[in-house]
Amino acid sequence: MSGYFILAILALAFVVTFQIAKASEYVSVLKGEEKSFRQNNKINAFLFIIFLVLGLAGAWWCNELFYHKTLLAQPAASEHGEKIDFMLFITIAVTGVVFLLTQILLFWFAYKYQFSEKRTVYYFPHNNKLELLWTVVPAIFLTILVGFGLFYWFKITGDAPKDAQIVEITGKQFNWMMRYPGKDNVLGRKNYRLTDASNGNALGVDWEDGASHDDIEATEMHLVVGKPVQLVINAQDVIHDVGLVHFRLKMDAVPGIPTTLWFTPLYTTAQMKEITGNKDFVYEISCDQMCGSGHYSMRGVIVVETQAEYDAWIASLKPQYQTVQQASAPAPAAADSSAVAATTKPLAQLK
């Protein structure tokens, strides 16, 4: 009912606006087009100045309202993130100056040079010096931004330190799965054709590869504060994206093409709770690449903790291989036929 009411009001507003518009057209004809043109011109010129002033004030107010909600108001949680934040501030400063300068000139000129009977325009078709000026000056500033940008870009995308912890993260509609390499720090080989979630092999790990036997699978990502981590990123079905908003990082997860990303977490989850003043703070992994109807709910959690806490956590988990073995122990033949079907060799119990 209220819907129809709103529609009726809208229709009424339309009719009123139209009538006013029509009437003002008649009035302008009666008054003389020249006169109404001048009036109209004055009003618009004035409105441009009002728009400039209110617009800048509005931008300031908007900043007051929302700045503290952005990530700029809290420290980046990774070393890469600190570089990105610094870069962001430089860019905001440079573009901010240009923004103010050009917008003020635009609306000021619109006001200042509004139509006047008395003014004769200045015939000014070109001026090489001016044009050179605004080719060279932007080019210099952009060179600075490109320079900073690429310097950091190569640092961030460069090789991970040798001692980096390795964690594999795999996206599928609509959740994340983690795998830790275990004591050998080597992830076991995978073959997507071996994927069999109902038999404990949701990731398609090839158990024939001995390196897979101590791999640990989890639904949460645990990282050690201050220790570099390299993510190995996979996707099973469609493209996803590992979005690590507090670390200011993201990387696509592409089926068939593993990607990597490394960073060093700077604060534990507990420390971030204090820094942000939010007792519910949690590092979240958001999917940042459209992946289907549940895209908005594809959430993962990262816990950054001390080495001791991490060691305790990892010790509480059992390698996935053992879990699968125990589950299939009562009936080994069944396990064989399902897992091995896709490969030619029988499942060898190499140790």
Place this chain on the structure above:
Amino acid sequence: MSSETITHGHTAEASVHSHDSHEAHGHDHHHEETFLTKYVFTTDHKMIGKQFLITGIIWAIIGGLFSVLFRLQLGYPEMTFPFLEDLFGKWAAGGRISNEFYYALVTMHGTILVFFVLTAGLSGTFANILIPLQIGARDMASGFLNMLSYWFFFLASVVMFASLFIQTGPAAGGWTVYPPLSALGQASEGSKLGMDFWLISMAFFIVSSLLGGLNYISTILNLRTKGMSMTRMPLTMWAIFFTAVLGVLSFPVLLSGAVLLLFDRNLGTSFFLSEIVVKGEILPNEGGSAILYQHLFWFLGHPEVYIILLPAMGMVSEILSVNSRKPIFGYLAMVGSLFAICILAFLVWAHHMFVTGLNPFLGAFFVLLTLLIAVPSAIKVFNWLTTLWKGNIRFTPAMLFAIGFVSLFISGGLTGIFLGNSTLDIHLHDTYFVIAHFHIVMGVASFFGMFAGVYHWFPKMYGRYLNNTMANIHFWVTLVGSYLIFWPMHYSGLAGMPRRYTDWSNWQSFNMFADMNRFISTVAMIVFAVQLLFVFNFFYSIFKGRKVTTQNPWGANTLEWTTPINPGHGNWPGDIPEVHRWAYDYGKDGRDFIPQTEPVGANESKH
């Protein structure tokens, strides 16, 4: 602002006869025209332009309405709207927009506005209407291909429109339709039949755009009237020329992407698919690359941004100069910067792919080339500002929108410097910052260019004016509204809020913008209502608008204003006028304007 200085056609002396390259047709006798040949299967460029424009307007209403619907969900996630269920049935069960429906709306909003409105509706309209009129030609190089261009667009429209009524819904993977999501029906409802319709529609659309583009290029290169050298053309012509070049060189690449995707979907090929397990089903495809599609898509997709923006830039340049009563500042620099943008547009596509795992070394080149585009863009902005400087500005509705365009182009262009820098893109990619950026710089700004063009050339199209008061309301509400909608989005973007989420309430990191979202949705509805006011003004004024009584109502120099108020097929009743000067002699030697058709006087100062 009168036109008595203009000599042309009818009364022209014998000396101007020799230059008419189309003496065979045109002239005063009209062929007997039926409704079908005049309004439907017409080969008159002006009517084809109007067909593009009106089809574009219808699409803009649909595409805009979709954004209002999904903004309802984003702004009022806890509310239900029973009328939605009445209208859309299972897609809005219980009065709430379902996830599938939300993604279908988002996808169609993007597809419709980028391709059907801002490509076909913008360059289709103004290239058709303006090219022959401004270069002095009877019609396009091939009127028939031009007609086909519209009808292929119509066919594309029909297929896309039909896809809205499929049981599994239209395409829903985002307007970029990345595979494997778009290739696998198992992965999404929208990737079933709706996706095939999308691809087929796009194939027709590309054919339309190629037929149009080839025509625009050959017309501009070959059919200019005597004296109209390339460097005497108005900037609208240069802009449309570069637009057409971009389209002709990049749309075929998208076609290849669409065809390969159709093969992957229906013929079992593996161009874009490899090692996929979807919903527990192990697919046989191996060896393809999902990233290959993104390269093919963005090789069009980025030039597409400039296909949308360049015609708007051209029209804005023209309108700013006419209404400042002052020559455009730095004509050659304006042409040069259009050319630079055109070349660079082909060399930056991978900046959409910085976080796909692209080789960082390769990425560095794309950063450099992307930020290089800021240089010609800066030249354009400063030249526009200098054009206004010491002018004598008339705020016609077209001029208002042209000034609005410059403001929006600055605001949206500057955030491009953030996103083009790969280091920052790692953080900002696919957040609301991106939405704010491209909506301001290519969505709203191009719309402003388009509105400016409609207000400026409406008298030429229909021999009537649009209502001024409604135009003023339209401008001010749209300008203020656009900033209110998109400015705050920069902040949610800087908080890392991802795009294409239907709901953020379950996220610790993104749930603090509920108020902002409600505000944005409310403003979006108001702005949409005011666009309907424009549409009403448009159709009403076609039939009932104030009549144009002078040939050259804006006091402009270009050739279209030397035609009769309601030009017939062939444009000039007599010979095509000869051109003696560039299009921007405003305020020269104490004269308000000197039309292009006037010979250079003996004592005239040089520019």
